[in-house]
Amino acid sequence: MKEITINWHILEACNYSCHYCFAKYQESDRRELHYSKSKINLFLKYVYDFFSKKYDLVRLNIAGGEPTLSSHLDYIIKKAYGFGFKVSIITNGSCLNDDFILKSVPYLSMFAISVDSLDPEINKKIGRVVKGKTLSPVQLIQSLKEVRDKNKNILIKINTVVNTYNCDEDMSVFY
Numbered sequence: 001m002k003e004i005t006i007n008w009h010i011l012e013a014c015n016y017s018c019h020y021c022f023a024k025y026q027e028s029d030r031r032e033l034h035y036s037k038s039k040i041n042l043f044l045k046y047v048y049d050f051f052s053k054k055y056d057l058v059r060l061n062i063a064g065g066e067p068t069l070s071s072h073l074d075y076i077i078k079k080a081y082g083f084g085f086k087v088s089i090i091t092n093g094s095c096l097n098d099d100f101i102l103k104s105v106p107y108l109s110m111f112a113i114s115v116d117s118l119d120p121e122i123n124k125k126i127g128r129v130v131k132g133k134t135l136s137p138v139q140l141i142q143s144l145k146e147v148r149d150k151n152k153n154i155l156i157k158i159n160t161v162v163n164t165y166n167c168d169e170d171m172s173v174f175y
């Protein structure tokens with residue numbers, strides 16, 4: 001079976017400021033489509049029609065910035081699923097809420113979350129902090145449990161960027 005994954009960085013904005021972040025646009029002329037439902041529809045249809053002729057399975061991986069900051073994220077996920085994409089997301093997990101889990105998780109085949117440290121001080125040094133608050137391991141595990149409860153077949157993926165601040169950390173307790 002021929003498969004392809006398309007990464008759609010739906011927006012540049014993020015509530016974190018990881019020092020290694022590369023998800024920055026080079027141009028000031030930003031034309032983010034996620035604000036407009038009609039543009040989202042056109043884009044998804046075009047991409048699906050194009051790739052589904054050549055591949056048996058087309059996965060749309062939604063990324064950012066932080067995609068959960070888009071007010072149209074639920075719409076994008078549901079629409080992409082409706083067109084025939086397999087849909088996945090990569091998130092920093094800081095803005096997950098019941099509404100997202102209820103409305104969007106059933107349409108996802110993969111849920112990827114970035115976890116660089118379980119230590120709040122290390123997360124602060126990396127830049128994974130909002131107004132002095134970091135995401136606790138307890139919150140994180142609870143969110144993952146809710147994701148799994150809502151979709152038994154979903155694949156859960158943990159992404160870690162090994163860097164100067166976390167390179168000596170043992171995260172095996174989490175896994």
Ligand code: SF4
Nearest residue numbers: 014016018021065092
């Ligand atoms: S969470 Fe991701 S998008 Fe946000 S600052 Fe960190 S690396 Fe960049």
